Amino acid sequence: MSIQEELQAVIKEALPDVSCVIGWREGPEPLRAAPLFVRTPADADAFRSGYFAVNNPAVFLPEYKGGKVGVVVKGCDARSVGQLLAEGLIRREEVKVIGFPCNGVIDVDKVAVALAGACDPGEIQAAREEGDELVLTTPSGEIRLRKTAVTADKCGRCLFPNALDADVFVGDTLEPAVSADDYADVAAFEALSLEKRMDFWEQEMSRCVRCYACRNACPMCVCREHCVALSRDPRWLTQSDGVRDKMFFQIIHASHLAGRCTGCGECQRACPARIPVLLLKRALSRRVEDLFAYRAGVDVAGPPPLLSFALEEPKIKERDW
Amino acid sequence: MSSQHFGYFPGCSGLGTSLEYERSTRAVCGALGVALTEVPDWNCCGSSPVAHTADHALSSALASRIFAQAESVGIADIITPCPSCLKNLHNALRRMEDPLFRARVEALTQRPLRRAHTTKSVLQVLVEDVGCSRIRDAVRRPLKGLRVAPYYGCLLTRPGDSMKFDNPENPVSLDRLLESLGAEVLPFPLKVECCGAAFGVPARDVVPRLSGKLLDLAAELDADAVVVACPLCQMNLDLRQDQINAANGTRHSIPVPYFTQLMAYAFGLGDEAEGFAKLAVSMAPAFARMEGRAAAIERQEREAAAREAKKAGSAAEKKSAKAASAPAGGGL
Amino acid sequence: MRIGVFICHCGSNIAGTVDCASVAEQAAAFPDVVFSTDTLYACSEPGQDAIIEAIKEHRLTGVVVASCTPRMHEPTFRRAVERAGLNRYLFEMANIREHVSWIGKDMQANTNKSAELVRMAVAKLRLNTELKPKFFPVTKRVLVIGGGVAGIQAALDAADAGLEVVMVEREPSIGGKMAKLDKTFPTVDCSSCILGPRMVDVAQHPNITLHAASEVEAVSGYVGNFEVTIRKKSTCVDWSKCTGCGLCTEKCPAKKSYDRFNEGMGHTSAIVIPFPQAIPKKAGIEKEHCRLFRTGKCGVCAKICPTGAVDYAMRDQIVSVKVGGIVAATGYDLMDWTVYEEYGGGRYPDVITSLQYERLLSASGPTGGHVKRPSDGREPQSVVFIQCVGSRDCSVDRPYCSGFCCMYTAKQAILTKDHLPDSQSYVFYMDIRSPGKGYDEFTRRVQEEYRARYIRGRVSLVYPKGDKLMVRGADTLMGTQVEVEADLVVLAVGGEAARGAPHLAEKLRISYDAYGFFMEGHPKLKPVETNTAGVFLAGSCQGLKDIPSSVAQGSAAAAKVIGLLSRDMLESDPQIAQVNAGRCIGCGKCISVCPFKAIQETEARGLPKVEVIETVCQGCGVCNATCPQGAIQLSHFTDNQILAEVEALCRF
C-alpha cells in the first residue's frame, strides 16, 4: 500500500471519532492541491498526499475548537499544530494528528522560473512525478523539470520531515536532509547593503494589494477578524495604499509571530503578489533561536519565549553606555 | 606527564639579578611537566617607571608586542616569574578591552593582537594548574624542620581585580605550596607588605625602615628563611640586608630564597638548579638548623609512636583480659 | 474637544531659555486648541485660578499645561481642572522644564522642542477619556513585619489608634538590634531600660497579635485587602505551655552552643530563652546545637520541663490573616566584615565587631559588663576603633554611609573609659558625621573629656605581634603613617539590608535598591510609602538610620496606615487595563504575562474572553503590549494615545 492509501485507510478509521479529517485533494490546477475535508468514508477516496500537498491544514484547526477533528500533517504542518497546542489555542484532546514522512513539496513559483517563459504555469494541463523529475503536460508538449529545482526552499532546510507528536504515524520515518537551519537566506539578504535591502522592500511592497492572504493563510494568526490591521481602535495603519503602511503590516505580522513562527511559509505562498514575506519572520526566528534556544512548534515544553523571561539573560548583551 | 604548556616571559631581571629564580623556575617546571616556550625576541614588559607612569599606551604597547611575539609562535597564554612584569601584562590586557585604547596601542605596535590572551605568575600556575598534590608527589628531600616566613610582596595579588589570584590581602597559596614541600610555614602577617624596593632610588631612607620591619618580624618568629616570589623583594631583602642592619642597628642574617629554589632543593634537582650560591645571605645555617630540628621531630615522633603502640598494646591486653574473663562473669 | 493650552514661565526657570509666548502662539494652531496662553507660574494660586477661569470662559473640555515634570505637579493641576468641573484625566502635561529649559541654552531649539512637546500632549489629550475611580471596602487590620524598635513603634501607634495589629518577627524575641545595645547615644541611657517597657506593651496590648519565630510566607491581594500567609517556625516548645521558667536552659547539657543574641561572645544552651527580657519569654530549641537532634540521645529538657511543653516532633505552622495595610520594618544586618582580610578577616579573636563589643559592655552580656579580651580574658588597656568598615567603601561594594557608626563608636569609646578608667581609646575615622540633636557635642566630649584619640585616616593593616595587635594606618592630618599597639580592636562594621530582604520585597511587590534596601515612594515626599499601595516602610529596611529616626519613621508609617484604614472604602486608580470584549479572542496571553495576576478568564456568549480585576491591576500595561489584536488597553496610555504622540512627532 502506498502511503496515500495507508493514509486514506487511517482517515476512514478515524472518522467515527471526529467530525471531519482535514487533508488534501486535487485542486483546479494540476500543480496545486486544495484542502480536503473528509466527513464521510467516501470523501476519503479523494484524499491526496505527496508533492503537491502544500497547504498547511493546521490553519483550519482553531475554527473547529470545541469539537474533535482529525488532521493529516506533514512535518512542517505538525510544528504549527504543536505551537497552537503549546499556546492553548487548540486542545490536544480535540485533535487527532495523523502524520507521515514528507519528502518535500513543490514551489509553484520555482516552476514558473524553471519554465523560463516556455509557457505560463497556468497553462499546464497535467503533472506527474517520475523519479527525480516532474513531468508537465503543456500546450506545447511535455516538459521535464528536476524536482530539486522546484522543491520549496523550506524543504531544503527541514529538520522535521516526520510529523512530531502524531497520534498515528503512517510510513517509515525519514532522516532530515540537514542537521540545523543555517538561516543562509537571511544571511544572504543581510549581506546586501542597507540601501539595497530597503530598495528591495520598497519594490516588493509596492505590489501588495492588502488582501491579507499572508495573514489568513498563517496558522498562527488566530486574531482573524480582530486583527489590528483593519482596526481603528487601536489604529496602527491607515487604509491608504502606501508602501509604508503595507510594510508596517508585515512588521506587525512578523513581530506578532516572533517566537511563534514555525516557518511553514504559507504567508509567502498565499501572497498573490509573490512578496517574499517569510524572510522577515525568519530574521526574527533566527534571533529567537540564538537568544533562547527556542524553535516554535518544537521546543514547546515551556512558555513561548516572549511570554516569559529570565532574571539573567545570558545571551542578551545589553548596550554598555 | 602532562600537556601543560605556556609561553614563558623571563623578564629583564631573569637574565641578571634573579638568574637563580629563572634557572630554578625552568628546572622546577621541567620536573613537573610544565612545558615552557620562551617568547621569541621579547622586550621590556613596560613596567619601567618611565613607561608606566608617563604613558600608559606606550607601556601597554611594550606588553602588547610581547603578546604579539607569542602569537607568532602560536601561544596565547604567557607566564612570568616576575610580579612586576605580570602586573604590566595584566594591565595591558585589561586596558586593551577598551577599543579606543586598543586602537592607540595598535597604532604604536602596528601588530594588532588576533587572539585572546591570558597571563599568570609562575606561582599561580604551580598552585592552580599543577596543584599542591602533584608538587608533594615530586618531593624527594622534604624540608621538614625548616621554619619559613612566606613573603608574597605587594604586587603578586594586588590589585585584586587586576591580578585575579588568591586573596589579595591574605594570600595563602605560597603557604600551601611550602607546606607541601614539608616546611613549617609560619603565620607571617606582613606577607603582602611593601618591602620598600620601589623607593631604592627616590627615597632610600624609607627602604631600611620598611624592609627592616619584615626582617624584624621574621626574626621574632624565629624563621630560618624569608621565602619570596619577586626579584625586587629578593634583591632588597637579601643583597641589602647589611645596609638594613646598619641603618636599623640590627644584626639579622636571614636568607631570602625564591620559592622555586626551595622546590628545586626539595625535588633534588641539583646545585645548578637550586642556585643557592647566588644568595648574599647563605642558606647553609638554615639548612643545618632544619636538619637539627628534623632529627628532633623524628625522635619525638618515634617516642610518641612508641607510646601509642604501648597504650594500644595495653588497651588490647586489658580488652583481651576482659574478654577472657567475660564468659566467666557472664556465667554468674 | 475644546483644548486650552497654558505655557508656564516658571519665573525664569523656563522663560529664561524658552520663548513661552511663541510656544503659546504656535500651540494655538494645534488641533482642537481653542485657547492658548503663557503664564508666569501655572502652579501658583493665581496660575491655577487662571486655568479654572479659562475652562469656564472658553468652555474647555481638555487642558494642557506645559511646565515642569508631571512627576511634580500633575496631581496639582489635575485637582485644579477638577475644581473647574472637568474630569481630572482630561489633562496632560508637557515637561518643558526638566526636559527642555534646564538641559539646554539654545533658545531657538528649546522653543521648537517645547512646541513639539505641547503638540504631542495635545495629540494625546484629544484621545483622553473621562476616567472614574471605583470604590471597595477595606480590612481594618495591619501587618507589621519586624519587631525591632521601628516595628514596635508602628505597631503600638496603630494599635493605640484602634487598629488590629499582627506583628511577625523572625527571631524568637522582638527587640531587634536595639535590644542588643548596652547604651544609646547621645544620652548614654540604658538601651534595654527604654526599650523593655515598649516590648512589654506589645505583648500586653489587646489589639496586637504577636507571631515570634515566624516569617511571612506569601502575600497576595491588594491595598485594603491583603491576604498574608505566615509561617510559624517550629521551636520544639509549645509556647502555650511554656512559662519561661528557664529550668530547661539550666539543665541542657549542650552548654557550649553558639550564643546568637550575644553575637558569639559567649556560649549558651541548645534550648534557650534569648535574653532575660525577651518578649515572648519562651524557650526554643536550636536544633543545630541540640544533642537530641545531633546524636539522637538526650531529651533532658523534655524530662525536666514542669509543664511538658517540649515537643521534639513539633512542625512549622501556617497561619493566614487578612490585612488592609502592611508595614515592613525588617531592619538591617551587619555586613560580612571578614572580607577585610587586612583587619584579620575573622582570624584574630581580639578583632571584634561593634555589636559584639556592645555585648561585652552590657551588664546582661556574657561577661556581665566586664570588658575582657575574648582571647585571654584580660582587660584591654589600649582599644582601637576602626570606623567605616564596610561603609563608604566601593572596593567592597558598600559605597554608602551607614550613618550611625560615628555616633556609636563615640559612645563605645566613652563607655570604654567608664568601664576601664586607665584605658586609652583610639578611633580611626574618615569624617565624623554627627548631624543630630546633641550629636556633635557628644563627639567632642569623647575627645575632650574622655581623651579618646581620634586619628583621621584609614587603617591598612592589623597584625598580631606577641599578644598585642599592631594597627597600622595613615594619619592624614599629620601626613604620616601611624602604628598603634592595641589590646582590642573594635570594627565599626556598617549595616546592610537584612538577610533575605530582597526576597521579602518580591513577596510584597515593592522595589529595592542595589543593596537590598526597600525603595521609598519618593525620596523626599513619600519617605515611608512604597510604590505598592498599602505597603509602608519603617526603620532601617529603607536605609540605615539610628534609633530616633527609626522610631520617627515607625510612627510615620503608623500614621499612614491609620490614615489609609480610617476610610471604610478605598478608591482604585482608574489608570488600569480595560478589555474590549468584542475584540478579545480569549487566547490568554495577557493572563500569562500579568505580574499581578490581575487578569482572569471569563466567557461571553459561549466565547472565551478575559477580564481585569480592577482592584488588583496596577496599570503597568504589559498586557497591552502583549495583546496582538490590542483588545486590552491600558486606560490613559492606550495604543492610540501613544501612537498619536508618535505620529504627531513623526508623520503628520
Added chain:
Amino acid sequence: MSVLKGQELRIIGFLCNWCSYGGADTAGIGRFVQPTDLRVVRVPCSGRINPLFIMKALLYGADGVLVSGCHPRDCHYAEGNFYARRRLEVIKALLPALGIDPRRFEYTWVSASEGRRWQHVVESFTMQIHDLGPARRLPDAPELDVLKMVAAE
C-alpha cells in the same frame, strides 16, 4: 512636525515613568546639559512598550529611537522590564532585515537617581544618530500628502 533643519534629527524616547523619566528629570534638576533632539513619550513601564511603537516611529519619521526603563530587578511593577528586555532585543533583529541600521534603536536602563547616566545616554545616542545622519524612509501614501503639507506649514 518637522525637525529643526540642519540642527536636529528626529529622536524619540520611550521612557518608563518610574525610573528613566525620573532619571531624565534628575538630569534636568542637575542642569546636565544635553542635545535637544530627543522627544520623550512617557509610559508607565518599559513593559508597556509594544516593540511596534519603535518600528512605527522608525518607519514613519524617527531617525532614532531610544527606550529606557528601570534596571532589571528594579521594575516598579516587578517584571515589566524583564519582558521588555526580551521583546526589545528580539525586535532589534528586524531592523537589518528591513534595511534599517540597527544602531538607530537602542534600549537601556536608567534609574531615577542616575541623572548623570541619563545625560551620558542622551549624549551618546544623539551622537550615534547624528553620525548615521537622517534616515531613509519608505515612501508614504501620496494620498496622505495633504496631512504632511499642513504640518509643515
Added chain:
Amino acid sequence: MSEQKIVSRKFISLGYLPAWLEELALGRTVYVPRQEGRTVLYRPFVPGDLPEFSRRPAESAKHVLFPRSEGLFSFCRKGDPGAPDTRGLLLSESAEPGQAVIFGALSCDARGFFAFDPVYDGCGTKGIAKDVYYLKRRENTALIVKACKTPLSTCFCHWTGGGPASAQGADALATDLDGGILLQAVTKKGAALLESAKLSPATDDQEASARAAHEAAVKAMPSSPSLDGAPEALLGLFDNKAFWHAQSAGCLSCGACTYLCPTCYCFNLTDESNGIAGTRLRTWDTCMSALFTMEASGHNPRRDKAARLKNRVGHKFSYYPRIHDGRFSCCGCGRCIRSCPSSVDIRQIVLNALKENADV
C-alpha cells in the same frame, strides 16, 4: 470579435512596439504587463522595456480606473492664532485624473469594466448619483486588449459571455501575428490611438489570420456548461447553511479573490486626519472580510465565512444579473481561483449550486 464593429485597423512590427508605446506615453500614462519579482502586473511602461506577454498578469487592470486607495477630497481647519476659537473649514477636491492607456490587457480585464460601468454610472439612482471619480477615469483611459491564444486551467471567460479575443469594454484589440501585432480599433478613442506613424496599414490577409487565431483560441477552450439557471439556483440555496458551509470549508477569508477580481467594485470610506487637516480615502473593500458588514451596533449579518462566500458567489451569479439584464458580474478570468491560497473554485461552486438545486 464579431459583435463589434471595427473602426480602424493597423499593423505594427514588433521592432516598432517600444517606440509606439513611448509615443503613447507622451502626456499619458501607459500601463503594460510587466514582470516584477516572480509575478506579472500592470505597471506604467518604462521606455526601453518590452511588455511581458509570456505569462498572464496576476492582477486585473481595474486599479487603473479604480485605485486601491484614492483621496476623494481633503479638508483643513485653519487656526487663527489671534482667535483660535474661530476655525474655518476649507475643502479641496482631488486633482483631475490624467490620460491613460492600458496596453496588452486581457479580454477578460476589459469585460470586467462591464460590471463597473452600470454601478458607477448611477444605477439604481436613475442616473442621479454618478460616480465622477470612476467615470472621469473611464473616460480618460483607453484600453487595448490582447487576444489570448491558449487558455489557463482556470480560465472560463466563455462561461460568462466572453471569449479569448473579445473586445467588449475595450477600445482596441491586439492580435499576435508573425513578426508583429494586428491592431483593430473598435471605438473612436481606440482609433485615435492608432493614428501614429509608427503603425502601418493592415491587410485583409492579416485580419484573416487574426480571425483564424481567434477561432483557434476559442476551440482550445473546454466546452462551457449553461449557467442560465444559476441566478435562481443560488437564490434557492440562500438559506441552505449546510451547502455553504461545505463550499466554504477551505476558504481562509482573505481578500485575494476580490482584490484580484476585475469585477469586484466595493469600496470603503475612511477619513485620515491629523486633527487639523485630513483626507477622505476611498479604498478597496472586500466582502470576504468579516468587517465588511460589521454594523456599528456590533451585529454582523455575515458572521461566518460561509455567509460571506455565499455573498461573493451569489452577487456575481445571481443578485447582480437579476438587476443588470442577466449579465454576470464575473468575467471568467479565473484569477480568484489562481490566487486563492486554498484553490477555492468559483466554477465548481456555481456548478454545485446548479446540481444541488436540481436535486432538490
